[in-house]
Amino acid sequence: MPPDLKCKIAGVEFANPIMTASGCAGYGEELAQIYPLSNLGALVTKSISLKVRPGHPPPRTVETPGGMLNAIGLANVGIDRFLSEKVPFLKKQKTKVIVNVAGSTIDEYVEVCSRLNDCSCADMIELNISCPNVNEGGIEFGTSPQLTEKTVAASRKVFKRPIIAKLAPNVTSITEIADAAEQGGADALSIINSVIGTAVDINSWQPLLSNVNGGLTGPAIKPIALAMVASVYRKCKLPIIGIGGITDYKDVIEFLLYGATAVQVGTALFVDPSIPLKIVKGLKKYLKEKKLKSVTELIGKVRR
């Protein structure tokens, strides 16, 4: 019998533990032209805000050793156009859909979440309380335990299906934020969002990003992400979705061993949009070799 890749988070079953990370797959349309989205455990959408956001002016990205800095600025179509233009497409895809939600006030989170509650296409939502590159919100919510709890609790009241809180690494204690998210009623945690960073042009002496600061992603942040997943797994009962620099099936196994139930692949999609398919293939082979029946047998099994 082939090994079972299915996994379950807060009662929602996924065909495999490989999801796309928010902001790395748009609303799925581009990837769907390359392969059927049914190959994914879930598609996580770009952050949706109440109003359209054009995003930051260019330059928005910088290549760095082992990854990139980005300051896209939460460019997105806004909830109205998301529901009218993107949901009809997403409804036709045979994959789970997780809608990532961003806001600059708690009221904005609530408004977007309540609109999504009426949209059956959103199997889950993921609260982005950790975007490092917009001034008026995002990370402010995710660096304060009080605001994390408040934001999650307010969203919880209006969204009746499972809620994931996406946590920032740019905090003193991620376990404190994880506890706050749990207190607020989150059903799962995704760990981590990007790490704050910047870069300067040594000839013009100007920052290489129009926004100055950006979020560092890619293989460079994998060890940071793994350590944060491990520390939250030890202290918090909520299921974890591991994110940070995942490029192949071996990275996925590391995250699972440290306690993640599923993972999201982000920056690696930019190098190879088909990477989820290759990861799934690699995972199957690994499980077979290790004589494991299910991918869930790896969760939290690190030996220490």
Added chain:
Amino acid sequence: MTKPTCEDALVVKKRDLNNDYFSLVLAPFSGAKSIKPGQFVHIRLPSTDIYFRRAFSVASVNPAKKEVEIIFKVFGRGTKILGKMRKGDSLDLLGPLGVPFSFPLKNENAVIVAGGVGFPPLMFLAEKMIEKGHNPKLIEFFYGGRSRLELVELSRLRKMGIKLHLSTDDGSAGNKGHVTGPVEQYLKKNLKEKMKLFGCGPERMLKAVDELGLKYNVKGQLALEALMPCGVGICLGCVVHLKAGGYARVCCDGPVFEIGVVNIAS
């Protein structure tokens, strides 16, 4: 959009075009047959310290042999590695990507403006136009560079039977000065209703061509260059400002844009 192919191809031919310019022919690439002028291939470099692919507009294809040719100048870290590739080396290609040029009508005069490393997609365009029956005498190919050494593949362009107009900043070949000077003189003298303008080159040149198109009311298209993390439209990292406001992705809303649409930085 044609579904892009992602596969390894070998360097089957490498030519040193002097002054750090190289031509690489890569094959077999099953996406080769569907590549149109203006489109690009996104190449993954065999290097651990370069994470992203590099976008190269295609210079020619041989569909029967599944060959793709790129021409580049060694400029940064990525092209340095590519310049060292040898026959038989393997590269991971993703493509074809991007919006291609629209071919002008058969009776239209094509005014093509190429600046430095921007010439390969325009050479491809001229070649395909002729293949489709366009009279080469109706193709005015303006090609500019810093010096004679920066103008490559001249015999190849001459063989096409097109009208070639060279410019160099230092006057070592053709007209001395920017390529857009002779273009404007040409437009002034020969302005016709049935005329299309095409450009690819440095931003300052593109901006000048854009302005010429608007000034003389000649429609046409410009191919832009950008650093592209993904090349397929998902990262939103390669955006340019639009004149009408907002942004467009160079990789999939372009790289070919209509004249007058993009607010080109200079």
